[in-house]
Amino acid sequence: MKYAFSKRVRHLQSSAVRDILKVVNQGNVISFAGGLPDEELFPIAGLQAAFEKTFASGKKALQYAETEGYLPLRDVLIERMKRKGITSYSANDVLVTTGSQQAIDLFSKVVFNPGDVILAENPTYLAALQVFESYEAHVIGVESDEHGMIPEDLEEKVKRYRPKCIYVVPTFSNPTGKVWSMERRQQLLALAQKYHVIVFEDDPYGDIQFNKDEEYAPIASLDKKGTHVLYTSTFSKTAVPALRTGWITGPYQIIRLMSQAKQANDLHSNSLAQQALYHLCMDYDLDGHIQMLIREYDARMKLMLGELEKANLPGMSYVVPKGGMFFWIELDESVDTTDMLATAVERGVAYVPGSPFYVGKGKENTLRLNFTHSTPEKIEKGMKLLTEVLQENRQEIITP
Amino acid sequence: MKYAFSKRVRHLQSSAVRDILKVVNQGNVISFAGGLPDEELFPIAGLQAAFEKTFASGKKALQYAETEGYLPLRDVLIERMKRKGITSYSANDVLVTTGSQQAIDLFSKVVFNPGDVILAENPTYLAALQVFESYEAHVIGVESDEHGMIPEDLEEKVKRYRPKCIYVVPTFSNPTGKVWSMERRQQLLALAQKYHVIVFEDDPYGDIQFNKDEEYAPIASLDKKGTHVLYTSTFSKTAVPALRTGWITGPYQIIRLMSQAKQANDLHSNSLAQQALYHLCMDYDLDGHIQMLIREYDARMKLMLGELEKANLPGMSYVVPKGGMFFWIELDESVDTTDMLATAVERGVAYVPGSPFYVGKGKENTLRLNFTHSTPEKIEKGMKLLTEVLQENRQEIITP
Numbered sequence A, B: 001m002k003y004a005f006s007k008r009v010r011h012l013q014s015s016a017v018r019d020i021l022k023v024v025n026q027g028n029v030i031s032f033a034g035g036l037p038d039e040e041l042f043p044i045a046g047l048q049a050a051f052e053k054t055f056a057s058g059k060k061a062l063q064y065a066e067t068e069g070y071l072p073l074r075d076v077l078i079e080r081m082k083r084k085g086i087t088s089y090s091a092n093d094v095l096v097t098t099g100s101q102q103a104i105d106l107f108s109k110v111v112f113n114p115g116d117v118i119l120a121e122n123p124t125y126l127a128a129l130q131v132f133e134s135y136e137a138h139v140i141g142v143e144s145d146e147h148g149m150i151p152e153d154l155e156e157k158v159k160r161y162r163p164k165c166i167y168v169v170p171t172f173s174n175p176t177g178k179v180w181s182m183e184r185r186q187q188l189l190a191l192a193q194k195y196h197v198i199v200f201e202d203d204p205y206g207d208i209q210f211n212k213d214e215e216y217a218p219i220a221s222l223d224k225k226g227t228h229v230l231y232t233s234t235f236s237k238t239a240v241p242a243l244r245t246g247w248i249t250g251p252y253q254i255i256r257l258m259s260q261a262k263q264a265n266d267l268h269s270n271s272l273a274q275q276a277l278y279h280l281c282m283d284y285d286l287d288g289h290i291q292m293l294i295r296e297y298d299a300r301m302k303l304m305l306g307e308l309e310k311a312n313l314p315g316m317s318y319v320v321p322k323g324g325m326f327f328w329i330e331l332d333e334s335v336d337t338t339d340m341l342a343t344a345v346e347r348g349v350a351y352v353p354g355s356p357f358y359v360g361k362g363k364e365n366t367l368r369l370n371f372t373h374s375t376p377e378k379i380e381k382g383m384k385l386l387t388e389v390l391q392e393n394r395q396e397i398i399t400p
Helices: A007-011 A016-024 A044-056 A071-082 A099-111 A126-134 A151-161 A182-195 A252-266 A271-283 A286-311 A337-347 A376-398 B007-011 B016-024 B044-056 B071-082 B099-111 B126-134 B151-161 B182-195 B252-266 B271-283 B286-311 B337-347 B376-398
Strands: A094-098 A117-121 A138-142 A165-168 A198-202 A229-234 A245-249 A326-330 A366-370 B094-098 B117-121 B138-142 B165-168 B198-202 B229-234 B245-249 B326-330 B366-370
Touching: A007 A126, A007 B099, A007 B252, A044 A271, A044 B044, A071 A094, A071 A245, A071 A271, A094 A099, A094 A252, A094 B252, A099 A126, A099 A198, A099 A229, A099 A245, A099 A252, A099 B007, A099 B252, A117 A126, A117 A151, A126 A138, A126 B252, A138 A151, A151 A182, A165 A182, A182 A198, A245 A252, A245 A271, A252 B007, A252 B094, A252 B099, A252 B126, A271 B271, A286 A326, A286 A376, A337 A376, B007 B126, B044 B271, B071 B094, B071 B245, B071 B271, B094 B099, B094 B252, B099 B126, B099 B198, B099 B229, B099 B245, B099 B252, B117 B126, B117 B151, B126 B138, B138 B151, B151 B182, B165 B182, B182 B198, B245 B252, B245 B271, B286 B326, B286 B376, B337 B376
Parallel strands: A117 A138, A117 A165, A165 A198, A198 A229, B117 B138, B117 B165, B165 B198, B198 B229
Antiparallel strands: A094 A245, A229 A245, A326 A366, B094 B245, B229 B245, B326 B366
16 A cells, blocks of 8 residues: 655654664664763662652552643752743743653644744754754754854844744754853844744753853843743753653743643653652752763763874864763865765764754764763774774875 | 744644543542543552663663664564454554554654545544644544444545545544444455555553453454554553553554654653563563453443433433443433533532534533542442432423
8 A cells, every 4th residue: 555644754754863873772883973871870779769759659640640741840940940040930831841852843833834934053953953844844054153153144044034933052062062152142032032033942961061160041041031032951961861851941822832732742741750850859969960970071071082182183173062962073174974984883983974963955074973971991992993084084085 | 022823723722631630630529531540550569660670670771762662562562462463563563652642643743734634433532633633634523323433424435535544443432432343343444445545543442341252353453464554552541641651553654754753753752661661561460450450440330330320311321331431421412511510510520521522513412421530439429419410400401
């Protein structure tokens, strides 16, 4: 039988992220590809205790629950966001989602008609682009430098395209690892307010900040009336990914519709996990755990940085990450990282080619390296393998 | 700020199911409204042991996982479906979802363009109608009797509307509690094959069968080539709802696209729960547990039946459920169950008015009663309260 599908499926494809997970699962390859935290650092004892407490709380913990999410957890999230200066919202304005990925999906579902425009950094989070495209929204890239979107280009494109939304990952972005300056955050919000556009602030990495003294206020914290910014984050990087628990907060009008859309999507997210995460926040020193993660990931980043400095390849450039999980590397223009991947994996090291992260045609001479999932030993070994592959690749280009 | 939403949101609304959950949570009302299993019967010790085993299996259990679902669980599901005669599929053809609700959503996402037609029983599962409408599909009701859809009406409508799909809940349906005859199952499949239409078989209640001697083969088990039927079910009624774990199987071409759509939606469903459910299936006597549920729910159904027989209201009719969780009651045509609900809740008993379950305008003199969530004591007390309200309502109508 021949099946008839929706027009939407044209935009569906097995993504790089999926292929990454397959590489990672293939034994001997040292992978800098996936955006994975290190499972060896998971707070497994704390989490197990939190599950035990949830089971001990009675059978009702296992019944159907509210679409919006477990209320005590939403209260905790409000308190945690307040510490970041996000003060415009109450638990009613929070929707618990199946990872922050679902927050992007539900937002898109209630906001985009086919042909609607969304502005995004370029490059940006690949799986967000895939969601926007699955709703037939039209994504336009905005020029950026190491401080964030260029305000002039942003304003010009807001005026030209009248977008419904500006999507940003301003703090330790995926894939670039960059962090926006305070000035650019304020400029973005001012433009959003001037032209009545919603800012969708995706902040999965904000807690993994290496330098305590610097301050990166979420854009949502600057929006004192709580009218122009939706803010989403997740427990996947700070606790564990398997529980698939993220959340989104913002203007109630939008959150309420997203909640109704979620009801049709899946009724509610796993509520046992939500209750366990509530107990984890209450009984376990999650902040101390995050400090440990920061120390460990900072050390791994510096180790990778040292290897990059040693390699010192002509034409290579990168910004030293101030947090998060990624290095974003630009190579000599002659390099094609997609072509090079098979050789690298053969040699025992994996990365993600940078081009799929771009809106439209991407730079083929870019790649993303994750420094959180591999042990220090594997980072050293893997970076040596990668440097060899890069050097050989250069020589082949120079002497064909 | 005024927000601009997608056209889809016209079809979103707080559903009766949601309002039901709110009534249920309001203390003293005896509720026959929600479609809830009884939490007192949950296999909590078995499940807690299954979680402990998952935690003991190592930290990797808490890492990101594959979109398709935990492979050993998919293997177990294939085995369990084989016992029902569903033999055309392997683990590759199974997608684990956030409840079977998400299976309906993902199917709709990859299949329906705005204006596409889907045929459904009438009345049928409310939250499925909401999903179809959220993708702007056009639902057409097919006439049914107590044996299933009327084949003549079905064929006439297939020819007239050229639907992409026929949605059915053939075994102990929600809301009607009815079960299709074998003949009607075969006729439906034959029509689907003749006209190249997909059958979406929603089977959350099939395991809760009161009479062991009767056989209700899933329509998917009759589709020996595995080309025309998608089959979805869930652990929500047989184990616990909080884990939000369902699954769907069917032709790989469709499952693969649904899996890609799911990757954009939420990456994957909670995988700790999937691993725990795998251990529950392996180490715990889930079939024995289901037998216990059947005995208990059958006794409660009979108790409710006894109260209905005692009430013996003129104009009342119903079919005695052979499984599942619901009585579907039709009352004298003068009764409006939506109007009557406020009075009933005031008196301390809740039900769901039947009209929202219909495609298009529904019968206002219908209601759905759940017999699984209330204890026998509550069923007796609640049915007395409900009978009083119904009797008074009749008298008011007769002597205005």
